[in-house]
Amino acid sequence: MKPLTEYRDYRRCMQDFYDERKRTCSFTWREFARLAGFTSPTYLKLVCEGKSSLSELGIERVASAMNLGGFESAYFRHLVRYNQAKDDEAKKNAFASMKDIADANKIRVVDGDAFTYFESWKNPVLRELVAMMPGATPEAVAEMCWQPVTADDVRKSLDFMVSVGILQRKSKNVYVQTEKALIGNSDVMPLVLRSMHREMAGFAQKSIDAFEPQERDISGVTMGIDREAYEQIVRELDSCRRKIVAIANMSKEPSQVYRLNLQMFPLSKNTKQKGEE
Template identity: 85%
Template sequence: MKPITEYQDYRCYMQDFYDERKRTSSFTWREYARLAGFTSPTYLKLVCENKSSLSELGVEKVAAAMSLGGFELVYFRYLVRFNQAKDDETKKSAFASMRNIAEANKIRVVDGDAFSYFESWKNPVLRELVAMMPGATPEAVAAMCWQPVTADEVRSSLNFMVRVGILQQQSENVYVQTDKALIGQSEVMPLAVRSMHREMAGFAQKSIDEFDPKDRNITGVTMGVDRDAYEQIVRELEACRRKIVAIANMSKKPNQVYRLNLQMFPLSKEVPEGDH
């Protein structure tokens, strides 16, 4: 069975524990529930099938049934909190605790590096900026960012990106980008991307007043569509995004970092059939 820090869904961990015990003995859901002190013989099966959830007391009882202790017990508590969180801030806080526990025990959390990269605007901006400023000190790089960032934050970000392999340090304060991409497959990635989208949307709003119109382009259109039209527009936006990236990659000597937000979102509820 995999170490608990390789899980990002406590139900999968519980299910794997059951399957492992079942493989080596006549373990049943009834026995699993009895070990955890539950009267319903099918309760934990329902939890694993995402048809029920664990209370705080239930977390402790299930952890005891699986003989979890030390950092594994603490990780399991935060894992349940992460999966059952109702809002992004609670979810982020729980995942941060999971990462801290794993790092303190010299264990890497699955998708932890990708989450760290996409969680904040600083990493992608600094990755582009340092490639344009070979030899520049962290203080100089920080001074080139419109959004506040300290030299220490620059150092921390660069060290992180070198460690995970998306930047390569060639000499003191000289970095080049690598072809490596940080890709995450778990549910933590939408959480990190949503966090960055919120930051970038906020920056876009402030740019209306902070930059001359010749240095920023903000346009929009309000329109009525059906689902088929919406999906076709989304495909066109994706094709446009890829084309724009290709144009950017042809820059002979990049000297500024830009952000392009492609946003399409509802401004009304869906009108029921027959009402139009």
């Protein structure tokens, strides 16, 4: 069984515990259930198969049956909450708790660094901004952000980005960007990126009134299309985004941080789908 902090699915964790015990002794689902205090001999098997879930009391019982103590018990509790969360906010909060527990015990969580980076608009914005302001104090950097941010927020963000290698500290208050990218591969990343997109979409809405038209560009088109056209448009948007990044990278003396949102979403149901009202 691998270390607990490497799991993103508590059911897989329980199954691995069961399989490992079964290899070394005559362990059964009945015995596992008995250790956890459940009367149904197949209950935990159903949980591992995704046909049932754990209650808060059940979480504690299973953690005890698996001999999880100390921080592992707390980590398992939040792992179950992460998997059983009903919405993105609850799921995000559970993963953040998992990461805090792992950090406190000097254990790295898979995709944890990428989660932290994309969890807030502050990190990507400050990464760009400090490269334009060599020698600027955290207070001065904070004042350059349109969205509220404190000097302490700036310090914490910069320290984090230096620690994961996407910024390099050359001297006091002088930072340069590295070529390293933070990439996440688990189901955590779509979750935190959705949160980032919501945050940035909110900023875009506010920009309509906050900035003069010559300082921002907001446009849109409403159209009727089929699936083939949709997929072709998405490819064009992706190509356009890549070209824009290339243009941005050619900036000789960047002086301001901008955000570009590319958004395409349905405004109606699919009229060709059967059975819909």
